[in-house]
Amino acid sequence: xxxxxxxxxxxxxxxxxxxxxxxxxxxxxxxxxxxxxxxxxxxxxxxxxxxxxxxxxxxxxxxxxxxxxxxxxxxxxxxxxxxxxxxxxxxxxxxxxxxxxxxxxxxxxxxxxxxxxxx
Amino acid sequence: xxxxxxxxxxxxxxxxxxxxxxxxxxxxxxxxxxxxxxxxxxxxxxxxxxxxxxxxxxxxxxxxxxxxxxxxxxxxxxxxxxxxxxxxxxxxxxxxxxxxxxxxxxxxxxx
Numbered sequence: 001x002x003x004x005x006x007x008x009x010x011x012x013x014x015x016x017x018x019x020x021x022x023x024x025x026x027x028x029x030x031x032x033x034x035x036x037x038x039x040x041x042x043x044x045x046x047x048x049x050x051x052x053x054x055x056x057x058x059x060x061x062x063x064x065x066x067x068x069x070x071x072x073x074x075x076x077x078x079x080x081x082x083x084x085x086x087x088x089x090x091x092x093x094x095x096x097x098x099x100x101x102x103x104x105x106x107x108x109x110x111x112x113x114x115x116x117x118x119x
Numbered sequence: 120x121x122x123x124x125x126x127x128x129x130x131x132x133x134x135x136x137x138x139x140x141x142x143x144x145x146x147x148x149x150x151x152x153x154x155x156x157x158x159x160x161x162x163x164x165x166x167x168x169x170x171x172x173x174x175x176x177x178x179x180x181x182x183x184x185x186x187x188x189x190x191x192x193x194x195x196x197x198x199x200x201x202x203x204x205x206x207x208x209x210x211x212x213x214x215x216x217x218x219x220x221x222x223x224x225x226x227x228x229x230x
Contacts, residue, residue: 035219037219044207044209044221044222044223044224045156045164045224047211047218047219047220047221049218050218050219059216059218061219095164103152103169103170104152104213105152105154105169105170105211106154106219109163109164109165110163111163112163
């Protein structure tokens, strides 16, 4: 069935980097964009941006430029989010989401990956 | 920047009807589709309304969505409330670059 499976929780120190993976299955990976959404503890959903899975071209929402990078490993149907120079305020659950089978809304979501930044 | 504003919380009794509003900050909310997502604690969001008023298969017809251009707002209405409807609800649309925008979320309590 159509699903997005994300990598497990991460505990990182401030200044380190983290890579979150999102493996797609059950559909043609390059047919639908991959979006990324952040949710800080006890807070709402925050849209981070998306990556074109055909071209690999990323687009970042305001506030997510510079330290945040979206990229793909297309042969293994996997999208990645890398965050560098981690700060305590990056502590959040990060979701990937795809409009698989829909017009453009986020129909399928990964289970989320908790990234904790603490010294 | 385009923003969507929701009430922080709403509460209602089982069996009653509740409406959650989502007001656009600028432009016309009718210019782009609005979606509504339900999020239960510890789980990823799931869509309950897409393209303003469409229900995905599996979502009960107690859930409905609408757009009111005069108030530049979208609404999610849940009738015949059940305790299982207790969750956070987020509206979502798009900005001028067609990037996603979420409302701040509304905590629904069914008491």
